[in-house]
Amino acid sequence: MKPVTPLSDDEFAQLVRRAVALPDAPPALIRAAIGQWDGAPPSLLQTATQAILNRIAAALTFDSWAAGSLAFGVRAVPSDTRHLLFTAKGRDIDIRVAPVAGHFAVTGQILGPDDSGVVEMTAAASDGMESPRAHVATLGFLGEFRLTGIQSGTYVLTLRVSGDEIVLPPIHVGERAS
Amino acid sequence: MHNLTDEDDAAIVARCRHGEGAAWEVLVRRYQRLVFAIVRRVGLDEHAAADVFQTVFARLVAHLPRISDPHRLQAWIVTTAKREALLAHKRGQRTVSMTRADDDDGEAAEWDIADDSALPEDALADLQQQNLVRQALDRLDERCRELLLMLFREDGDKLPYEDVARQLGMSVGSIGATRSRCLAKLRRLVEPAPTPR
Numbered sequence: 001m002k003p004v005t006p007l008s009d010d011e012f013a014q015l016v017r018r019a020v021a022l023p024d025a026p027p028a029l030i031r032a033a034i035g036q037w038d039g040a041p042p043s044l045l046q047t048a049t050q051a052i053l054n055r056i057a058a059a060l061t062f063d064s065w066a067a068g069s070l071a072f073g074v075r076a077v078p079s080d081t082r083h084l085l086f087t088a089k090g091r092d093i094d095i096r097v098a099p100v101a102g103h104f105a106v107t108g109q110i111l112g113p114d115d116s117g118v119v120e121m122t123a124a125a126s127d128g129m130e131s132p133r134a135h136v137a138t139l140g141f142l143g144e145f146r147l148t149g150i151q152s153g154t155y156v157l158t159l160r161v162s163g164d165e166i167v168l169p170p171i172h173v174g175e176r177a178s
Numbered sequence: 179m180h181n182l183t184d185e186d187d188a189a190i191v192a193r194c195r196h197g198e199g200a201a202w203e204v205l206v207r208r209y210q211r212l213v214f215a216i217v218r219r220v221g222l223d224e225h226a227a228a229d230v231f232q233t234v235f236a237r238l239v240a241h242l243p244r245i246s247d248p249h250r251l252q253a254w255i256v257t258t259a260k261r262e263a264l265l266a267h268k269r270g271q272r273t274v275s276m277t278r279a280d281d282d283d284g285e286a287a288e289w290d291i292a293d294d295s296a297l298p299e300d301a302l303a304d305l306q307q308q309n310l311v312r313q314a315l316d317r318l319d320e321r322c323r324e325l326l327l328m329l330f331r332e333d334g335d336k337l338p339y340e341d342v343a344r345q346l347g348m349s350v351g352s353i354g355a356t357r358s359r360c361l362a363k364l365r366r367l368v369e370p371a372p373t374p375r
Contacts, residue, residue, distance in 0.1 A: 024214070
């Protein structure tokens with residue numbers, strides 16, 4: 001596709017004029033196309049998706065809330081931010097869970113060969129939601145991602161990168177138990 | 179508030195694979211103009227155009243699980259729309275010839291399309307660029323979007339600045355500067371952010 005970067009302001013304005021003139025499809029056609037979703041059972045979509053990816057289970061290597069007591073003489077203030085590290089097939093996955101404005105934010109970074117991918121976070125099946133809403137983010141520069149507005153609960157984080165589907169063990173998102 | 183329309187194709191495809199119907203609606207609305215423009219350009223009658231439009235989205239639903247690189251979704255849609263539109267056009271002329279049963283889905287037929295002069299690559303690239311700008315317009319804040327949609331209407335529908343100012347509750351004198359600011363905002367939405375290296 002043609003980039004817009006080399007366009008002058010006048011050329012860009014002309015492009016906007018042509019874009020505004022691009023007609024919508026008739027509403028009935030749009031509604032019918034949206035309605036085609038009803039013929040595609042989500043479970044089939046997921047099954048087929050998983051079939052073409054190598055499914056990899058990640059292993060937890062560090063949990064700041066489960067870390068042992070500090071060495072004698074070392075002081076620390078308990079942090080609200082939970083830091084987790086996972087490893088999976090040559091990749092290290094760094095996750096931080098922090099409370100933000102009544103909800104939680106999950107930020108992370110994949111350290112490995114991938115420069116693009118998608119991160120999905122869904123409530124674990126045991127939370128009783130049949131078709132839970134997914135929180136989705138794409139990997140940014142340096143393999144970083146951020147998911148916000150997460151309610152407390154137990155979640156499964158899935159990373160789809162370079163034909164691999166990396167599934168992390170369930171993560172409990174919530175306040176630190178006192 | 180989080181808005182699905184701000185998410186890129188890869189995230190929307192992931193949501194679709196997860197069974198989110200709202201994400202599918204975003205996908206349809208994001209590409210309906212592009213598919214419709216391609217179909218219209220081939221010169222199909224109303225019924226054939228409607229059939230092709232639905233066929234493209236039906237194939238997209240079926241193809242979603244097999245998309246290995248969702249960032250190339252637009253290229254897949256353009257190729258499919260072009261092929262289906264030309265095929266329908268040829269069917270109308272009763273000059274279709276089928277060569278082999280294999281396409282990038284591995285399911286449907288690939289057709290020998292003799293004449294695709296109605297859809298040269300340059301024209302398709304222009305349409306994709308226009309659709310990208312139109313998508314960005316949809317994500318622009320409401321005031322800027324309304325202003326640009328009014329100012330960039332086709333010549334026959336153009337509104338005088340006085341009417342634009344009255345409808346948007348702004349002074350005529352401020353339209354020029356606001357137009358420039360809104361175009362700059364739109365440009366930032368269209369252009370990919372530079373990656374620091």
